[in-house]
Amino acid sequence: MTAAVYMLRCADGSYYVGSTSAEDRERRLLEHQSGAYRGYTYSRRPVELVWSEEFDRLTDAYAAEHQIKGWSRAKKEALIRGDWAAIRELAKRR
Numbered sequence: 001m002t003a004a005v006y007m008l009r010c011a012d013g014s015y016y017v018g019s020t021s022a023e024d025r026e027r028r029l030l031e032h033q034s035g036a037y038r039g040y041t042y043s044r045r046p047v048e049l050v051w052s053e054e055f056d057r058l059t060d061a062y063a064a065e066h067q068i069k070g071w072s073r074a075k076k077e078a079l080i081r082g083d084w085a086a087i088r089e090l091a092k093r094r
Contacts, residue, residue, distance in 0.1 A: 005052065006052040007068070008041060008050065012044050025052065075090045
């Protein structure tokens with residue numbers, strides 16, 4: 001079973017990072033959009049998918065999710081753009 005990590009841009013401009021099985025990604029995004037659960041995105045709708053990546057193993061997806069959650073806003077936006085040079089540069093600034 002493959003897994004996916006995804007990033008949503010919320011209506012307030014914040015970012016939400018989550019993971020799910022790749023097969024359930026669309027259903028999970030619809031749950032965020034509809035407010036099916038009272039979590040982070042519930043009061044920040046509508047949300048927009050801005051980035052997603054698939055992983056062969058669920059453990060790798062969870063690790064990536066937790067790593068990205070710790071990133072700065074600038075680093076997350078570089079990931080959305082696919083700007084790996086900026087990600088490397090931003091990592092050096094710590």
